[in-house]
Amino acid sequence: MELFPALPRESWEATKETLHRFLQIVGKTRLAASVRRNHWWNVPFHLTGxxxxxxxxxxxxxxxxxxxxxxxxAHRLRVLTLDGRKASFSLERLSVGDFYRRFTGTLTHLGINALPEHPCPFDLPDASRPFAEDDEHATYDPAAVNRYWTVLTQVMLVLEQYAAGYSGKTSPVHHFWHTFDIAVTRFSDRHVAQGPSVDPVTREAYSREVISSGFWFGDERSYPEPAFYSYTAPEPEGLERQPLEPEAARWTESNGSHLALLPYDDVRTSPDARAEILRFYDSAFAAGARLAGWPPDQLCQDGVTDPQSWVAPRTL
Structure with missing residues (x-):
């Protein structure tokens, strides 16, 4: 099996746009029905087998x-309750409107009283259109979704390995339904003062200094193709001038700040793609942590916090 298969955005754009809205419908239901966690950690999806x-x-x-x-x-959606009730339906041949009706009908059938508070897309071009009225997005290519799932799984494993190198506060590796990316975030735990004009979602997400690393599948607004990324927030002065590895990595401007980017197609066929991706994440973290003055003693090796057990501890 090709661990990092080709997945150009144009090859599955229609499926991606449909699936993204499927995920938002279920994700918004999770938001309505879960216990709130700091930095919205209760909201994203986690991966299964x-x-x-x-x-x-x-x-x-x-x-x-x-x-x-x-x-x-199997390309199905499953809903299960703790007392053993369950129902499922196929993800194929459904518009977003069909999916919304099938999903909410399934919840009602199982006696689950939970619905999205705002049943419209978040931060997408059709944000004013209710999910139930969307019959435009109706493409689901199982082969493309299999490739997406393969990439998602492989990136998750790399991010888990990267996460093991830091003993400070670290988020889970999770898949965000609003931005359709997978990420892990390290925190310095220094409070970040934000003005009253900042929206409450952003205020909670960035209430502490963060260096976030992840992968997205490409979109028209940020970067058009799949890429690994990292950013530091707040961004320290001169971040975009710091060195990155491997050679294909670069800094790019995004909404007035800078992202470290490693295009997926520039690394996926490397003899040791996982090592190259980890070099990228480590170099981007080192750039942000060094300039922001993060304490170097929060780094560890392979999830081990006892320095006497380390073979060659990483340094900033």
């Missing part, structure tokens, strides 16, 4: 606990 999951949500007012899983091997 066959797809992605909301993890158990609830308990609701009547005590119901439920989980929603996307199975990208």
């Amino acid at each position: 066959e797809g992605i999951t909301t993890r158990p949500s609830g308990p609701l007012a009547d005590g119901t606990v439920f989980t929603v899983d996307f199975d990208f091997t």
